[in-house]
């Protein structure tokens with residue numbers, strides 16, 4: 001390379017090429033984060049061929065300087081302590097703007113010895129990890145700076161700076177911030193997780209964060225037919241070439257038409273699918289009953305009921321005091337909604353404090369179903385009828 005190349009780079013100052021290069025490199029970094037760090041290392045939901053693991057580790061070293069053990073530990077802690085004071089990055093606790101704009105700082109601040117020891121187990125500890133990736137964590141991104149300059153000259157410094165900002169902003173800021181603040185929920189998981197957007201291309205499927213918190217051990221993040229997880233699309237391609245193998249996907253529950261007996265399999269199927277069951281309860285029981293109650297209600301009660309749809313369907317763990325107050329006002333006025341809400345809480349309580357005694361839980365579940373049917377409320381009766389058809393699929 002002569003002086004001209006160093007100033008203008010081998011490719012030269014070309015905006016289209018710079019853009020293509022930038023988008024491709026940052027996308028590969030995201031693929032490495034979601035497939036290797038997230039689904040493979042933190043959740044063990046995906047097996048990857050050792051060659052692919054090494055490739056992703058090298059990509060992450062070159063593009064982020066993040067260490068697998070640290071990322072894995074912080075992320076597992078996030079799942080273990082979601083929306084509590086100990087959550088490394090909760091917008092519910094720290095505020096959305098803080099996580100959005102300083103997500104990477106929260107990530108770095110959360111790295112401590114105790115967290116790494118407790119949550120970082122089973123991560124790479126081979127020669128290259130000890131002597132290169134962990135020891136010289138920031139030399140990889142420095143090498144990337146020189147590559148960018150070699151390709152695009154002085155303009156390469158700008159590209160490099162954008163690469164350094166891009167991934168932490170979208171990963172640590174948007175997924176951790178927006179993913180727990182704004183978006184839609186498919187499931188009533190006991191946290192504030194949201195699906196940011198149903199088409200997960202830009203963040204490689206990490207957009208589907210409520211689905212992921214509901215089924216953290218699943219290698220596939222899309223659940224609804226209209227949702228798309230490009231990370232899963234890549235997994236399918238890699239699986240075809242025997243480079244990847246999904247260990248878990250979402251819990252499989254089957255239903256047997258006409259089945260009305262409640263046995264242990266019914267109970268396990270319902271527990272496995274409990275967040276989906278609770279969102280079905282909202283859709284099939286809470287919302288239609290609210291609609292019924294709106295008929296003939298005065299304007300003040302109608303206003304109360306409008307907001308009631310959301311708060312009466314949410315997991316009690318994510319409710320603020322004002323939400324609970326709101327529910328109290330509604331249930332004081334409507335005996336039907338009061339009963340429905342009490343039953344919602346008691347259904348949740350069956351698996352919330354799992355004592356480990358399966359027979360006891362089964363008895364509680366059967367009693368719950370009978371109580372729900374005895375209310376005489378039509379929506380509840382249909383809901384229980386559906387629940388009775390649940391079972392776990394027979395292994396062949």
Ligand SMILES: [Zn+2]
Pocket residue numbers: 078176179180193209213
């Ligand atoms: Zn989360």
Ligand SMILES: [Zn+2]
Pocket residue numbers: 038042043075079212216
């Ligand atoms: Zn996760």
